[in-house]
Amino acid sequence: MNSYEKHVYKYWMVMPGLLIYLIIFGLPTFLSFYFSLTRWNLISTTFIGLENFKTFFSQTNLRTALGNTFIYAFSTSLSKVIFGLFIAAGLCGKLKTSGYLKSIIYFPTLLGFVVVGIAFSSLMHPSGIINQGLAFFGISKVRWLINPDIALFSVILVDFWKGIGVTTVIYIAGLRAISPDYYEAAKIDGASRVQTFRFITLPMIISSINTVLTLSLIGGLKSYELILTMTEGGPGFSTEVLGLVVYRLFGQGMYGLATAGSVILFISISFIIFPLNHFVAKREVEL
Known part of the structure; x- marks a missing residue:
């Protein structure tokens, strides 16, 4: 095989994966941008330019929905990044029940958002089990989903x-990949647990942190199923998020307007995720 054949051969090896990527991701993305500029249904399409975007941004509840979306996404992401690491570190210890605890923590991941939402709507009801438990300790009822x-x-x-659960599994994989030799050397040098965590554990799992942060942020920014089943965006617009707005527009048959909302959501996620990924990846290289 000459040099030209080798050059062509490597591109042919890439073609199947590239073709699948373009069909599954590239083409739908392009069509979404196109249909966001149209008024369409399942039969006909009419090009209307940026009218859908103007209408979408003129909605009265959009500012609240955007604010709630970012609060929801960053709150869920940061809590999973921080607490997931501490839980994983504890489960990687010498606890005899660590295997059992891992199963308990991972179990909720197996449940669908709708199932979880319906279950907790009942549990968090003013007369639900959670408030009954609080009343046992003399704590007054909390209107979890009404206030x-x-x-x-x-x-x-x-x-x-x-x-x-997913966050913990990712962290456990990262922590297990760290060689025990580093910890033994730190112990010989007299490093404290805080110093060991700061200068060994944390730098070694930057890639895991990046993965957790990216996945949780994307999930939080586009999430709507849990909110839909628990509060339907209420009371008022207090739990309204961008994904829920788009869902409702699709349900009302406003496909072009809903597609424009999806494009706005896609762009918002991209503007947050790509710079954040670049920053964390840069830190990983430096460390």
């Missing part, structure tokens, strides 16, 4: 409970 001041954070707690 607009705490409704969004109640859903955030449920999202954390459901998603912490």
